[in-house]
Amino acid sequence: CKMFQRSLLSLQIVILLKIVSLSIGIQYEFDFEDDQIYSKCPDSPNGTLSMFEWLDFSDFTFELSEEGIFASGNLTTMWEVEPTDRIEARINVLHWERGFWQPTILNVYIFDFCKVMYDKNQLWYNLMIEHVINVEEVKEKCIKYKGVSGRQFKGLYKRFVKILNFQTTLVYEPYLVKVRFGMGMVIPPGRHRIIVNAVAIDLNNVTRPNGICYELRGQFYKI
Numbered sequence: 001c002k003m004f005q006r007s008l009l010s011l012q013i014v015i016l017l018k019i020v021s022l023s024i025g026i027q028y029e030f031d032f033e034d035d036q037i038y039s040k041c042p043d044s045p046n047g048t049l050s051m052f053e054w055l056d057f058s059d060f061t062f063e064l065s066e067e068g069i070f071a072s073g074n075l076t077t078m079w080e081v082e083p084t085d086r087i088e089a090r091i092n093v094l095h096w097e098r099g100f101w102q103p104t105i106l107n108v109y110i111f112d113f114c115k116v117m118y119d120k121n122q123l124w125y126n127l128m129i130e131h132v133i134n135v136e137e138v139k140e141k142c143i144k145y146k147g148v149s150g151r152q153f154k155g156l157y158k159r160f161v162k163i164l165n166f167q168t169t170l171v172y173e174p175y176l177v178k179v180r181f182g183m184g185m186v187i188p189p190g191r192h193r194i195i196v197n198a199v200a201i202d203l204n205n206v207t208r209p210n211g212i213c214y215e216l217r218g219q220f221y222k223i
C-alpha cells in the first residue's frame, strides 16, 4: 500500500475510490487534478446542470489535511424532476493518449439509478453514499425531491421546506474521502476523465432536458 502524496501548494487532491469488486482486481487510487473534485463537462448541451448546480454545496465543506480531505455537511438536490421519474445514468472514462481524449472500455450504463444507489459495488458509493446518516430517508426519496438553495433563500422559506420534508437532503457524518478502485483489468497510466451523465425520464418515457453532467479528472495509481 503506497502512501499517497499530495502537493498542498497545488491543492492537488487524492481521493481513494473504493469499488468492491468480485474479481481479483488490481487496486487503484484516483488522484484528482481539480481541487474542487468535480469539473464541468465542456461540451454539454444548453440546460445541462453541473455538479454544483445539481446539488447545493452551501452547507458542505471539503477540508484539506495531512491525511487527505475531510468532507462534512449536507447536500440538497436542486434538480427539477418528479418523484415518479426514472433516473438513467452513463459513466464513460476517457484516456489522454497521443494528444487526444480516447474512449476506453470503462463504460457503465445505469438503467435506474435509484434502485442501485445504495449498491456498494457502484462507483459513487464511497464518495457520495457511504457516509450518509439519514439512510432511510435517502433510500426512499433518492435524489428526486427538489429543495431550495441556501444561496438563494436564507431563513424562513428554507426552514419551511425543510420542516415539511419536501426536499432530499443528504446528511453526512464527517468523513475522510477515500476513493479506491478494484479493477479486473490494467488501467494505463496517464490522465483520465470520468464523465458522469444523468437524465430524468418521466412516466411517458420522455427524457427531461435538464440533464446532469460532471467530470472527475485525474490519474489512476496502482496501490
Ligand SMILES: *[C@@H]1O[C@H](CO)[C@@H](O)[C@H](O)[C@H]1NC(C)=O
Binding pocket: 046
Ligand atoms: C445557450 O443558451 C444561451 C442563453 O439562452 C444562448 O445565448 C446560447 O447561444 C445557447 N447556446 C447554444 C449552443 O445553444
Ligand SMILES: *[C@@H]1O[C@H](CO)[C@@H](O)[C@H](O)[C@H]1NC(C)=O
Binding pocket: 059, 060, 072, 073, 074, 171
Ligand atoms: C445538516 O443537517 C442536519 C439535520 O437536518 C443538521 O442537524 C445539521 O446542522 C446540518 N449541517 C449543516 C452543516 O448544515
Ligand SMILES: *[C@@H]1O[C@H](CO)[C@@H](O)[C@H](O)[C@H]1NC(C)=O
Binding pocket: 203, 204, 205
Ligand atoms: C417506458 O419504458 C419502459 C422501459 O423501457 C416500458 O416498460 C414502459 O412500458 C414504457 N412506458 C410507456 C408509457 O411508454
